Amino acid sequence: MSSKIAIVTGASSGIGEATAGQLARAGYKVYGTSRRGAQGSRRGFEMLALDVTSDASVQAAVQQVLALEGRIDLLVNNAGFGVAPAAAEESSIQLGQAIFDTNFFGMVRMIRAVAPHMRRRGSGRIINISSVLGFVPMPYMALYSASKHAMEGYSEALDQELRTQGIRVSLVQPAYIKSPFDANQLQPDQALDEYRDLRAGLDRRVKEALQGADGPDVVAATVLRVALAAAPKVRYTSGALAGRLRLLRRFAPAALVEAGVRKDLRLDTQPSLVRSAA
Numbered sequence: 001m002s003s004k005i006a007i008v009t010g011a012s013s014g015i016g017e018a019t020a021g022q023l024a025r026a027g028y029k030v031y032g033t034s035r036r037g038a039q040g041s042r043r044g045f046e047m048l049a050l051d052v053t054s055d056a057s058v059q060a061a062v063q064q065v066l067a068l069e070g071r072i073d074l075l076v077n078n079a080g081f082g083v084a085p086a087a088a089e090e091s092s093i094q095l096g097q098a099i100f101d102t103n104f105f106g107m108v109r110m111i112r113a114v115a116p117h118m119r120r121r122g123s124g125r126i127i128n129i130s131s132v133l134g135f136v137p138m139p140y141m142a143l144y145s146a147s148k149h150a151m152e153g154y155s156e157a158l159d160q161e162l163r164t165q166g167i168r169v170s171l172v173q174p175a176y177i178k179s180p181f182d183a184n185q186l187q188p189d190q191a192l193d194e195y196r197d198l199r200a201g202l203d204r205r206v207k208e209a210l211q212g213a214d215g216p217d218v219v220a221a222t223v224l225r226v227a228l229a230a231a232p233k234v235r236y237t238s239g240a241l242a243g244r245l246r247l248l249r250r251f252a253p254a255a256l257v258e259a260g261v262r263k264d265l266r267l268d269t270q271p272s273l274v275r276s277a278a
Contacts, residue, residue, distance in 0.1 A: 004028045005069045006227075007062070009052055009110060010079030011045070012036070014179035015129060018220035019076055020045045026224055028074065031065050052079045052106030062113040071121065074227055075114045077107040078129040080147075085202035086188035087195045088142035095189045096143050103147035108154065115162065122166040127226050128155050129219070130171045132237070132245050136257065139267060140202055152235075159234050168232045172222050175241040176206075176213035205266055214239045 006023050010016035011032025020032040021044060030045035037049030050061040065072060080103040083091070107128055118124025133141060134148035152171060159169035191199075222238035237243045248257050262268055 004073045005065065005071050006030045006074035006076065007033065007065060007072060007110075007114070008045075008076040008078060009033045009050065009106070011047065015174070015177060015216040015219045016076075016078040018216035019078060019223045022217070022220040022224050023074070023076075023227065026228070028227075029069065031061075033061060033079070052109055053101045055109060058109045058113050062110075062117075066117065072114050072117055072124070074125045074127070075110060076127045076129070076223060076227075077110055079106050080129070082185040083141065083144045084185040084187050084199075085140040085206060086191065086199055087140055090188035090191050090195060091143055092189050095186065099143050099147050099186070100150070103144070104150045104154070107151060111158065115167065118167050119162070119165045124167040125227055125232070126155075126158075126162075126167065126169045127223055128169070128171050129223075130155075130173045132173050132175045132242050134171070134173060135249050136245055136261065138261065139265065140199075156234055169234070170226045170232050171235045172219060172226060172238050173235060173242055173246070174214070174219045174222075174238040175245060176209045177216055177219060177239075178210050178213040179216045202265060205264075209264075214241075 004027065006020075006028040008016055008020040008023065008030060009032075011020040012034035016032065016034075020030045024030045024044035032045050032047045033050035034047065035049065035051050037047055048061050048064060049057070051057040062072070081099070083095075083099060111126060114124070114126070118126075128151055130151050131144075131148045133145040134152040137145040137149070155169050155171050162169060188199075219238045222236055226232055226236055237246045248260065252260075
């Protein structure tokens with residue numbers, strides 16, 4: 001296992017850092033990445049500077065790993081950011097493009113840089129960190145949910161394309177995870193007064209849920225299990241809540257799932273929208 005080389009994007013904290021650490025302890029030579037690169041001592045893995053929104057930065061980092069190691073066996077696409085709960089109409093097109101540029105196209109850039117090398121070697125594993133919002137859309141998280149739906153569709157199609165080349169693509173789908181990721185969410189850039197009280201209520205509910213949420217090590221353990229699987233699946237939930245949501249989505253009527261989401265978010269008890277006077 002010591003010869004296995006892994007790249008983990010977004011590894012400066014949270015899920016990425018935990019994943020890089022677990023992979024390193026399992027015997028992988030791990031290169032974590034973040035926009036600012038190495039910051040102080042790391043625990044068992046190297047850090048590289050990489051901006052997933054830049055084609056040049058992605059190519060440079062991947063070529064650096066190949067020059068050092070001669071191979072890349074595992075790519076974990078974790079880099080991304082969340083958005084604070086807000087109505088869909090409160091986010092501009094520019095904010096939506098920024099979300100997709102990191103959460104979706106950042107993954108695409110990494111895969112485009114790494115897949116040709118894996119294909120020439122005839123082997124490789126790609127793991128994309130998605131979310132339960134990739135299969136259960138969350139109200140007031142429309143753009144983030146959309147970015148994860150896009151990741152899911154792309155990953156499933158790509159796995160069908162690359163498995164004949166010896167490469168497998170899998171998704172890991174956590175639910176609420178207590179990590180710095182949630183402390184650095186983007187705020188809506190076109191906030192409307194009509195949604196102010198509702199946003200505040202949702203923000204309180206999400207913070208409550210995070211208090212009892214799993215830590216990033218739970219997701220890291222799932223990633224390691226997928227990386228080592230002899231016959232990997234396309235989708236893996238991570239944590240008990242994510243598993244229950246997957247079962248509900250698969251077997252329960254859509255109306256029941258929607259009612260459960262609304263109840264969990266307490267939407268039916270939120271303040272009504274204040275309509276502007278005509």
